[in-house]
Amino acid sequence: MRFSRLLIPTSKEVPADAVLPSHIYLLRAGFIRSVGSGLYNFLPLGKIVLDKVRAIVKEELDKAGCQEVELSFVTPASLWRDSGRFDKYGKELLRFEDRKGNEFVLGPTHEEMMVELVKQSVRSYKQLPLNLYQIKTKFRDEIRPRFGLMRGREFLMKDGYSFHRDQEDMKREFLNMQETYSRIFERLGLDFRIVEADSGAIGGSGSKEFMVLADSGEDTLVVCEECDYGANIEAAVRMPAKSDAQEPERGLEARFHTPGVETMEELSDFFHIDPFFMVKTVARKALYDGGEEKIVLFAIRGSDELQDTKACNAVDANELVEPSADELESVGLVPGYMGPFELPEGVRCVLDNELAQASGMVCGANMKDYHIVNVDMSRYDGEFGDLVAVKEGDRCRRCGGRLRYTRGIEVGHIFQLGTRYSEALGAVFLDENGKSRPFEMGTYGIGISRLLAAIIEQNHDDKGCIWTKASAPFAVEIIVSNIGDEKQMQVAEKLYEELRDMGVEVLFDDRKERFGFKMNDFELIGIPYAVIIGKKLSEGSVELVKRRGLERESVALDEIVALLKERIGL
RNA sequence: CGGGGUGUGGCGCAGUCUGGUUAGCGCGCCUCGUUCGGGACGAGGAGGACGAAGGUUCGAAUCCUUUCACCCCGACCA
Numbered sequence: 001m002r003f004s005r006l007l008i009p010t011s012k013e014v015p016a017d018a019v020l021p022s023h024i025y026l027l028r029a030g031f032i033r034s035v036g037s038g039l040y041n042f043l044p045l046g047k048i049v050l051d052k053v054r055a056i057v058k059e060e061l062d063k064a065g066c067q068e069v070e071l072s073f074v075t076p077a078s079l080w081r082d083s084g085r086f087d088k089y090g091k092e093l094l095r096f097e098d099r100k101g102n103e104f105v106l107g108p109t110h111e112e113m114m115v116e117l118v119k120q121s122v123r124s125y126k127q128l129p130l131n132l133y134q135i136k137t138k139f140r141d142e143i144r145p146r147f148g149l150m151r152g153r154e155f156l157m158k159d160g161y162s163f164h165r166d167q168e169d170m171k172r173e174f175l176n177m178q179e180t181y182s183r184i185f186e187r188l189g190l191d192f193r194i195v196e197a198d199s200g201a202i203g204g205s206g207s208k209e210f211m212v213l214a215d216s217g218e219d220t221l222v223v224c225e226e227c228d229y230g231a232n233i234e235a236a237v238r239m240p241a242k243s244d245a246q247e248p249e250r251g252l253e254a255r256f257h258t259p260g261v262e263t264m265e266e267l268s269d270f271f272h273i274d275p276f277f278m279v280k281t282v283a284r285k286a287l288y289d290g291g292e293e294k295i296v297l298f299a300i301r302g303s304d305e306l307q308d309t310k311a312c313n314a315v316d317a318n319e320l321v322e323p324s325a326d327e328l329e330s331v332g333l334v335p336g337y338m339g340p341f342e343l344p345e346g347v348r349c350v351l352d353n354e355l356a357q358a359s360g361m362v363c364g365a366n367m368k369d370y371h372i373v374n375v376d377m378s379r380y381d382g383e384f385g386d387l388v389a390v391k392e393g394d395r396c397r398r399c400g401g402r403l404r405y406t407r408g409i410e411v412g413h414i415f416q417l418g419t420r421y422s423e424a425l426g427a428v429f430l431d432e433n434g435k436s437r438p439f440e441m442g443t444y445g446i447g448i449s450r451l452l453a454a455i456i457e458q459n460h461d462d463k464g465c466i467w468t469k470a471s472a473p474f475a476v477e478i479i480v481s482n483i484g485d486e487k488q489m490q491v492a493e494k495l496y497e498e499l500r501d502m503g504v505e506v507l508f509d510d511r512k513e514r515f516g517f518k519m520n521d522f523e524l525i526g527i528p529y530a531v532i533i534g535k536k537l538s539e540g541s542v543e544l545v546k547r548r549g550l551e552r553e554s555v556a557l558d559e560i561v562a563l564l565k566e567r568i569g570l
Numbered sequence: 571c572g573g574g575g576u577g578u579g580g581c582g583c584a585g586u587c588u589g590g591u592u593a594g595c596g597c598g599c600c601u602c603g604u605u606c607g608g609g610a611c612g613a614g615g616a617g618g619a620c621g622a623a624g625g626u627u628c629g630a631a632u633c634c635u636u637u638c639a640c641c642c643c644g645a646c647c648a
Contacts, residue, residue: 012609013581013597017641037640091571092646109648143571143646157648209648218647308645319645410648447648482606516608534607543607 001474003509007044010521020216022456023148025465029524031452038145038153045525046452048473050156053451054135056187056470057158064180066131066160071113073137077103079112083424087289088318092140106139111421111443114161118439119427125165128429128439129173133160135448149453150218150409156448163439165431167418170440174206174416177444181210181412188451189468191458193408195221195230198309199415206416210446211408214457221408222390226401234309237386238394238403240354241301245274250360251374259369262336264302267371271362275302279355279363279375281338282306283328286317295323295331297349299340299363300388304352307389314350314385332366339364339372340380351380352387409454410447417441456526459548465526466548474507475568477527481515481534491542491557492533498561502570523547529567531560 008030015034018024026032031046042050058068077095080086086093086105094106107113114132122130135158145153160177164170178194185192190212197209209232211221222236223229231237248271261270268275280302286294298311312320325335332344340349343366355361359376394403422428422438431437452471459466467473476499480492489510496508507527509518515534522530522545532543542560544567545552555563564570 009580009598011581011598016576016582019642090646138648140647144642144644146642151647155648159648321645413648445648450648484606514606514608514610516610518609519607520609532607536607 001507003477003507004511006507008521008525009043010524018148020147020150020453020457021460022150022216022453025456025460025524025526026148026452029465029521029526032149034148038142038151040149040152040154040449045473049452049467049471050449052471052473053188053448054156054158057135057184057446057448060180060184060187061133061158061160064131064176066133068134069117069132070134070136071107071110071117073107073139074104075107075110075113077105079116079425080105083112083115083421085112092142094139094141107136108138108140109157109445110134110159111161111417112425115421115425115427115439115441118161118163119422119425122163122429122439125429125431129162129164129169131160131162131173131177131442133158133444147216147218147453149449152449155450158444158446158448160444162442162444163422164442165429165437165440167440170416170418170442171206174414174442177414177442178208181414181444181446184446185210185212185411187470188455189459189470190411190455192411193221193223193230195223195232195408196235197232197413198234198313208414209408209410210412210414212411212454212458213406214409214454215407216457217407217409219408219410221406222403223406224396224399224401224403227396227399229396229398229401229403231390233389233405234307236390236403237397238390239397239400241276241303241394243274243276243303245276248273248277248360248362248374253372253374253376255365255367255370256373257369258337258371261371267362268302271373273362277358277361278302279339279361279377280304280306281340281349281364282311283323283333283335283338284311284320285323285327286312286315287319287321288317295327295333295347297333297338297340297343297347298352298387299349299355300352301355301358304354304388305391306387310385310387310389311350314383314387315348334364334366334368337364337366337368337370339366340382341372341375342366348383350383350385350387351377353384354388355380356384409450409457411451411454412444412446414444415442417443460526463520463550464524467526467528469528469568472526472528473505474527475505476529476531476564477507477509477522477525479509479515479518479522479530479532479534481518481532483510483512488533488537491537495531495533495560499564502561502565504564504568504570523550529564531564 010030011028033041138157139154142153162173192212195209197207199207220233222231261267264275279299281297281299286296296315328335355377361375362373365372392404419438428436428438455471456465478492480488499506528547530545541554541556543552544555
């Protein structure tokens with residue numbers, strides 16, 4: 001391709017609203033253009049990369065036995081009502097009516113549609129298993145789109161769904177997808193990690209996320225320094241915490257007058273004990289379907305923090321929000337003195353698993369100005385759950401290694417869905433005994449457009465993009481230093497044609513621009529290699545520049561083709 | 571949704587508080603010339619009626635009202 005014929009509007013100006021390198025460079029280098037909040041146009045370069053990523057995904061999936069389909073983007077709302085997600089999915093679902101007043105949604109994901117499709121055409125266990133996917137634009141009316149392609153409202157996603165006769169086969173396919181996804185991200189040249197995840201609104205159990213490691217990632221990951229354990233903070237577990245702090249003196253359980261002592265810190269000072277031996281009782285307002293609200297308590301060690309997603313799951317709520325002091329008082333709770341024992345009528349409380357055997361603890365008495373000391377938590381007879389946020393320095397449950405935080409960009413997520421959707425939508429098949437059973441399902445997603453951002457987040461320098469080999473829009477760029485120099489142009493044209501004939505994806509910068517201008521564009525766009533045809537031509541040589549590291553080497557003109565062949569791996 | 575902010579040529583901004591010439595600057599764009607290995611220089615030129623609607627006024631980018639869009643900070647997700 002000739003640069004002079006390609007629409008690549010590069011720019012020096014940094015858009016004011018772009019903060020992430022991927023956002024800035026993709027805009028500046030002319031890959032994408034913003035059209036509205038969370039909406040982007042893909043220009044020729046962006047489209048080339050998008051198609052490359054898409055092709056790799058498709059290739060690996062097809063090799064793994066998946067089949068591509070394409071479902072209609074506009075989905076009848078009734079399907080979403082049947083699965084119960086019409087209300088639950090919330091405002092993110094873009095809803096609208098056609099001229100006849102029929103309700104539709106713009107698909108943000110396609111479990112319903114896919115189940116419907118399979119339900120209509122699969123009757124027998126003999127037709128299973130099946131793994132169907134599509135690579136298609138999705139629309140989610142995100143509350144706050146940001147970071148360019150990272151979190152748009154319209155985005156390209158690969159969504160796949162598998163159907164099985166039993167759980168065992170579903171788990172087999174889950175593993176198959178885990179391996180396939182790994183191959184995809186490896187081919188793309190990404191440094192990623194597979195972590196355990198919370199299943200969120202999609203539902204199901206046993207989900208894993210593929211995280212591209214980058215400081216700008218939106219997710220906090222907990223990883224082990226010794227083994228390969230990794231988990232999203234929302235799902236991370238640890239060895240039960242221990243403390244070196246001195247244990248408080250044991251005595252009889254008693255109510256203790258503690259006027260004005262309302263925070264963990266004050267309590268710690270008051271009793272001269274470590275927060276490890278205190279119970280922190282956190283109140284949240286849990287929101288349920290149909291606008292139902294309930295105040296719930298979560299009790300954890302004073303040295304821990306509540307993990308909101310875990311807490312939300314523990315009480316099966318749609319969402320947790322901070323309650324006001326008034327709301328707490330209205331159900332009989334006393335802010336500053338809440339505890340898991342002697343609860344007001346009707347207040348639900350979940351205790352963290354790690355507190356089950358704790359003794360000699362201090363907790364609120366649910367009475368103004370009083371705490372209880374020397375509490376033996378094993379007498380608690382309510383609910384337990386995993387509630388705490390794993391901290392850096394905690395110990396790995398697998399190997400005892402030190403856990404630390406890192407940041408990641410979620411580019412893939414695989415779920416073991418089970419029968420949640422097949423049951424809700426009445427999607428069944430006949431097993432070998434002639435018995436009707438709902439499909440066991442798995443669901444698998446890859447954020448294709450987000451991958452472009454993730455690749456750049458992980459591969460850039462202060463000059464611009466550095467595309468990985470598999471994702472680069474072109475393998476090599478030919479830069480003519482001075483197109484007024486006939487000799488240079490002649491050599492360049494010849495090289496360009498030769499490479500093209502060999503099937504190399506080559507970009508030929510034949511623009512009437514100065515050398516520095518072209519170099520800057522090359523660095524901004526991030527093509528892996530450039531051949532500079534310029535002043536050294538008089539000595540019979542050209543220069544090869546590697547974008548990563550910007551190392552240059554002088555190469556004899558008649559050796560450049562062979563060298564390129566070697567470097568770009570033809 | 572709550573809090574904060576911004577809308578002025580293609581892009582980035584100034585002007586708005588303290589209404590008053592033809593609305594200004596940088597980048598980009600077009601033409602000519604010089605230059606030609608790190609976003610060059612000179613000369614000339616095209617392009618906006620100030621997010622939208624309404625109002626106040628002799629007069630509004632500037633004041634008032636309404637509205638829309640976009641962005642930043644918090645809860646969702648590939």
